[in-house]
Amino acid sequence: MTFLDIDPACKALEIQGVEILIGNQEDTNFLHKVIKSKGPFDLIVDDGGHFMSQQITSFQHLWPALNDKGIYLVEDTHTSYWPGFEGGYKNPNSFVEFAKDLIDKMHSWYREDDPNFPFDPLAREIGSISFYDSMIVIKKDIKDPPASIVSQDGKVAFSSRIIETKNRVSIFKKPKFETMYFSDELDKEQMFLLRSSFTGCAQHLPKTCRHRRLRVLWRLTCGPFP
Numbered sequence: 001m002t003f004l005d006i007d008p009a010c011k012a013l014e015i016q017g018v019e020i021l022i023g024n025q026e027d028t029n030f031l032h033k034v035i036k037s038k039g040p041f042d043l044i045v046d047d048g049g050h051f052m053s054q055q056i057t058s059f060q061h062l063w064p065a066l067n068d069k070g071i072y073l074v075e076d077t078h079t080s081y082w083p084g085f086e087g088g089y090k091n092p093n094s095f096v097e098f099a100k101d102l103i104d105k106m107h108s109w110y111r112e113d114d115p116n117f118p119f120d121p122l123a124r125e126i127g128s129i130s131f132y133d134s135m136i137v138i139k140k141d142i143k144d145p146p147a148s149i150v151s152q153d154g155k156v157a158f159s160s161r162i163i164e165t166k167n168r169v170s171i172f173k174k175p176k177f178e179t180m181y182f183s184d185e186l187d188k189e190q191m192f193l194l195r196s197s198f199t200g201c202a203q204h205l206p207k208t209c210r211h212r213r214l215r216v217l218w219r220l221t222c223g224p225f226p
Protein backbone atom coordinates (compact mmCIF):
# COMPACT_ATOMS: atom_id res chain seq x y z
CA MET A 1 0.00 0.00 0.00
CA THR A 2 1.23 3.45 -0.88
CA PHE A 3 -0.04 6.60 0.80
CA LEU A 4 0.55 10.13 -0.48
CA ASP A 5 0.24 13.18 1.74
CA ILE A 6 1.42 16.75 1.57
CA ASP A 7 2.11 16.82 5.30
CA PRO A 8 5.65 15.59 6.11
CA ALA A 9 4.47 14.70 9.65
CA CYS A 10 2.58 11.75 8.10
CA LYS A 11 5.87 10.01 7.41
CA ALA A 12 6.04 9.19 11.12
CA LEU A 13 2.95 6.99 10.72
CA GLU A 14 4.65 4.59 8.34
CA ILE A 15 4.34 0.97 9.43
CA GLN A 16 5.67 -2.24 7.91
CA GLY A 17 4.24 -2.97 4.47
CA VAL A 18 3.09 0.59 4.01
CA GLU A 19 4.92 3.44 2.35
CA ILE A 20 4.03 7.08 2.90
CA LEU A 21 5.30 9.43 0.21
CA ILE A 22 5.28 13.14 0.82
CA GLY A 23 4.11 15.39 -1.99
CA ASN A 24 1.30 17.42 -3.47
CA GLN A 25 -1.47 15.53 -5.28
CA GLU A 26 -1.59 18.39 -7.79
CA ASP A 27 2.12 18.11 -8.59
CA THR A 28 2.07 16.02 -11.75
CA ASN A 29 5.83 15.35 -11.63
CA PHE A 30 5.37 13.91 -8.15
CA LEU A 31 2.42 11.77 -9.31
CA HIS A 32 4.40 10.39 -12.25
CA LYS A 33 7.33 9.52 -10.01
CA VAL A 34 4.92 7.62 -7.76
CA ILE A 35 3.39 5.83 -10.75
CA LYS A 36 6.83 4.86 -12.01
CA SER A 37 8.03 3.48 -8.73
CA LYS A 38 4.78 2.05 -7.31
CA GLY A 39 2.23 1.64 -10.12
CA PRO A 40 0.11 0.29 -11.59
CA PHE A 41 -2.58 0.15 -8.91
CA ASP A 42 -5.72 -1.93 -8.29
CA LEU A 43 -7.38 0.65 -6.08
CA ILE A 44 -6.84 4.41 -5.93
CA VAL A 45 -8.57 6.40 -3.19
CA ASP A 46 -8.48 10.20 -3.30
CA ASP A 47 -9.10 11.43 0.23
CA GLY A 48 -6.68 14.32 -0.03
CA GLY A 49 -7.31 18.04 -0.10
CA HIS A 50 -10.80 17.80 -1.70
CA PHE A 51 -10.25 20.90 -3.87
CA MET A 52 -11.62 20.60 -7.42
CA SER A 53 -8.29 21.12 -9.14
CA GLN A 54 -6.68 18.52 -6.87
CA GLN A 55 -9.33 15.88 -7.53
CA ILE A 56 -9.40 16.49 -11.28
CA THR A 57 -5.62 16.66 -11.75
CA SER A 58 -5.11 13.54 -9.66
CA PHE A 59 -7.75 11.64 -11.64
CA GLN A 60 -6.35 12.71 -15.00
CA HIS A 61 -2.85 11.57 -14.12
CA LEU A 62 -3.56 8.54 -11.94
CA TRP A 63 -6.39 6.97 -13.98
CA PRO A 64 -3.97 5.63 -16.64
CA ALA A 65 -2.03 3.93 -13.81
CA LEU A 66 -5.11 2.00 -12.68
CA ASN A 67 -5.20 -1.68 -13.65
CA ASP A 68 -8.01 -3.16 -15.69
CA LYS A 69 -10.94 -3.98 -13.30
CA GLY A 70 -9.41 -1.51 -10.87
CA ILE A 71 -11.41 1.01 -8.86
CA TYR A 72 -10.89 4.78 -8.56
CA LEU A 73 -12.71 6.26 -5.58
CA VAL A 74 -13.01 9.93 -4.71
CA GLU A 75 -14.14 10.82 -1.21
CA ASP A 76 -16.00 13.84 0.12
CA THR A 77 -17.29 14.93 -3.27
CA HIS A 78 -19.83 17.22 -1.57
CA THR A 79 -17.04 19.81 -1.76
CA SER A 80 -18.06 20.05 -5.44
CA TYR A 81 -20.94 22.21 -4.18
CA TRP A 82 -18.77 24.50 -2.04
CA PRO A 83 -17.24 27.64 -3.55
CA GLY A 84 -14.59 27.54 -0.82
CA PHE A 85 -13.27 24.38 -2.50
CA GLU A 86 -13.48 25.83 -6.06
CA GLY A 87 -16.91 24.20 -6.43
CA GLY A 88 -20.49 25.45 -6.53
CA TYR A 89 -23.83 24.22 -7.86
CA LYS A 90 -23.33 23.26 -11.54
CA ASN A 91 -19.90 24.83 -11.49
CA PRO A 92 -18.29 23.38 -14.65
CA ASN A 93 -14.98 23.15 -12.79
CA SER A 94 -16.34 20.91 -10.05
CA PHE A 95 -15.43 17.27 -9.76
CA VAL A 96 -19.11 16.26 -9.83
CA GLU A 97 -19.53 18.03 -13.19
CA PHE A 98 -16.27 16.47 -14.39
CA ALA A 99 -17.63 13.03 -13.40
CA LYS A 100 -20.94 13.76 -15.14
CA ASP A 101 -18.93 14.42 -18.32
CA LEU A 102 -17.29 11.03 -17.85
CA ILE A 103 -20.76 9.49 -18.29
CA ASP A 104 -20.89 11.00 -21.80
CA LYS A 105 -17.32 9.93 -22.51
CA MET A 106 -18.12 6.35 -21.43
CA HIS A 107 -20.96 6.35 -24.01
CA SER A 108 -19.12 8.27 -26.71
CA TRP A 109 -18.87 5.39 -29.17
CA TYR A 110 -22.62 5.70 -29.60
CA ARG A 111 -22.14 9.22 -30.96
CA GLU A 112 -23.54 8.49 -34.42
CA ASP A 113 -21.44 11.16 -36.11
CA ASP A 114 -22.84 13.93 -33.93
CA PRO A 115 -20.26 16.71 -34.35
CA ASN A 116 -21.17 17.98 -30.88
CA PHE A 117 -20.40 14.60 -29.31
CA PRO A 118 -16.75 13.73 -29.90
CA PHE A 119 -15.44 10.23 -29.37
CA ASP A 120 -13.30 9.90 -26.26
CA PRO A 121 -10.89 6.99 -25.69
CA LEU A 122 -12.28 6.68 -22.14
CA ALA A 123 -15.25 4.92 -23.78
CA ARG A 124 -12.99 1.90 -23.97
CA GLU A 125 -11.82 2.14 -20.37
CA ILE A 126 -14.71 3.18 -18.14
CA GLY A 127 -17.00 0.33 -17.10
CA SER A 128 -19.13 2.21 -14.61
CA ILE A 129 -19.44 5.45 -12.70
CA SER A 130 -21.31 5.32 -9.40
CA PHE A 131 -22.47 8.43 -7.60
CA TYR A 132 -23.02 8.10 -3.86
CA ASP A 133 -23.71 10.84 -1.34
CA SER A 134 -20.27 12.44 -1.08
CA MET A 135 -18.46 9.72 -2.98
CA ILE A 136 -17.84 8.87 -6.65
CA VAL A 137 -16.54 5.47 -7.75
CA ILE A 138 -15.24 4.87 -11.27
CA LYS A 139 -14.47 1.35 -12.38
CA LYS A 140 -12.00 0.52 -15.11
CA ASP A 141 -13.20 -2.18 -17.45
CA ILE A 142 -11.34 -2.36 -20.76
CA LYS A 143 -13.95 -3.14 -23.41
CA ASP A 144 -14.10 -3.96 -27.09
CA PRO A 145 -16.12 -1.49 -29.10
CA PRO A 146 -19.78 -2.46 -29.48
CA ALA A 147 -20.50 -4.04 -32.84
CA SER A 148 -23.36 -5.29 -34.92
CA ILE A 149 -23.62 -8.89 -35.94
CA VAL A 150 -24.71 -9.25 -39.52
CA SER A 151 -25.88 -12.41 -41.21
CA GLN A 152 -26.44 -12.84 -44.89
CA ASP A 153 -26.97 -16.13 -46.67
CA GLY A 154 -26.13 -17.98 -43.49
CA LYS A 155 -22.81 -16.21 -42.96
CA VAL A 156 -22.42 -14.41 -39.67
CA ALA A 157 -19.95 -11.55 -39.33
CA PHE A 158 -19.20 -8.67 -37.01
CA SER A 159 -19.75 -5.20 -38.30
CA SER A 160 -18.66 -1.94 -36.79
CA ARG A 161 -21.55 -0.21 -38.48
CA ILE A 162 -23.13 0.75 -35.18
CA ILE A 163 -20.29 3.19 -34.64
CA GLU A 164 -20.09 4.28 -38.25
CA THR A 165 -23.69 5.22 -38.89
CA LYS A 166 -23.79 8.11 -41.30
CA ASN A 167 -26.09 11.12 -41.30
CA ARG A 168 -27.00 10.47 -37.68
CA VAL A 169 -29.81 8.07 -38.54
CA SER A 170 -29.85 5.41 -35.89
CA ILE A 171 -29.95 1.85 -37.16
CA PHE A 172 -32.70 1.36 -34.60
CA LYS A 173 -34.84 3.76 -36.59
CA LYS A 174 -34.36 1.99 -39.90
CA PRO A 175 -36.91 -0.83 -40.13
CA LYS A 176 -34.83 -2.39 -42.86
CA PHE A 177 -33.39 -5.55 -41.40
CA GLU A 178 -33.97 -6.91 -37.95
CA THR A 179 -36.67 -4.53 -36.79
CA MET A 180 -39.14 -5.68 -39.43
CA TYR A 181 -38.08 -9.24 -39.11
CA PHE A 182 -38.15 -9.45 -35.36
CA SER A 183 -41.36 -7.57 -34.92
CA ASP A 184 -43.12 -9.47 -37.68
CA GLU A 185 -41.93 -12.94 -36.98
CA LEU A 186 -40.83 -13.26 -33.37
CA ASP A 187 -42.91 -12.91 -30.29
CA LYS A 188 -41.58 -11.27 -27.13
CA GLU A 189 -40.29 -14.47 -25.60
CA GLN A 190 -38.36 -15.39 -28.70
CA MET A 191 -36.90 -11.90 -28.83
CA PHE A 192 -35.74 -12.29 -25.26
CA LEU A 193 -34.27 -15.71 -25.96
CA LEU A 194 -32.48 -14.38 -29.00
CA ARG A 195 -31.00 -11.43 -27.18
CA SER A 196 -30.02 -13.32 -24.06
CA SER A 197 -28.61 -16.42 -25.67
CA PHE A 198 -26.74 -14.73 -28.47
CA THR A 199 -23.05 -14.75 -27.77
CA GLY A 200 -21.66 -14.08 -31.21
CA CYS A 201 -22.11 -17.41 -32.98
CA ALA A 202 -25.05 -18.50 -35.07
CA GLN A 203 -25.32 -21.86 -33.31
CA HIS A 204 -26.36 -20.06 -30.13
CA LEU A 205 -29.48 -18.74 -31.78
CA PRO A 206 -32.72 -20.35 -30.71
CA LYS A 207 -33.85 -22.99 -33.18
CA THR A 208 -36.77 -20.88 -34.32
CA CYS A 209 -34.38 -18.26 -35.57
CA ARG A 210 -31.62 -20.49 -36.82
CA HIS A 211 -33.37 -21.74 -39.90
CA ARG A 212 -34.65 -18.27 -40.68
CA ARG A 213 -31.23 -16.75 -40.77
CA LEU A 214 -30.66 -18.61 -44.01
CA ARG A 215 -33.33 -16.74 -45.82
CA VAL A 216 -33.43 -13.29 -44.33
CA LEU A 217 -30.91 -10.58 -43.80
CA TRP A 218 -30.92 -9.53 -40.17
CA ARG A 219 -28.93 -7.38 -37.86
CA LEU A 220 -28.65 -7.54 -34.14
CA THR A 221 -26.85 -4.98 -32.10
CA CYS A 222 -25.29 -6.09 -28.90
CA GLY A 223 -22.79 -4.90 -26.38
CA PRO A 224 -19.13 -5.87 -25.96
CA PHE A 225 -18.65 -9.56 -26.64
CA PRO A 226 -17.28 -11.93 -24.02
Ligand SMILES: C[S@@+](CC[C@H](N)C(=O)[O-])C[C@H]1O[C@@H](n2cnc3c(N)ncnc32)[C@H](O)[C@@H]1O
Binds near residue numbers: 006007023050
Ligand atom coordinates in the same frame (compact mmCIF):
# COMPACT_ATOMS: atom_id res chain seq x y z
C1 LIG B 1 -9.41 14.30 5.02
S1 LIG B 1 -7.70 13.97 5.44
C2 LIG B 1 -7.69 12.27 5.11
C3 LIG B 1 -6.53 11.58 5.63
C4 LIG B 1 -6.65 10.07 5.59
N1 LIG B 1 -7.08 9.62 4.29
C5 LIG B 1 -7.60 9.61 6.65
O1 LIG B 1 -8.69 9.12 6.33
O2 LIG B 1 -7.27 9.75 7.80
C6 LIG B 1 -6.94 14.76 4.13
C7 LIG B 1 -5.45 14.55 4.03
O3 LIG B 1 -5.06 15.06 2.77
C8 LIG B 1 -3.82 15.74 2.94
N2 LIG B 1 -3.73 16.73 1.84
C9 LIG B 1 -4.29 17.95 1.76
N3 LIG B 1 -3.96 18.56 0.61
C10 LIG B 1 -3.15 17.69 -0.04
C11 LIG B 1 -2.47 17.77 -1.29
N4 LIG B 1 -2.56 18.84 -2.08
N5 LIG B 1 -1.74 16.72 -1.67
C12 LIG B 1 -1.64 15.62 -0.87
N6 LIG B 1 -2.26 15.51 0.32
C13 LIG B 1 -3.01 16.53 0.73
C14 LIG B 1 -3.87 16.35 4.31
O4 LIG B 1 -2.58 16.60 4.79
C15 LIG B 1 -4.63 15.29 5.08
O5 LIG B 1 -3.76 14.40 5.71
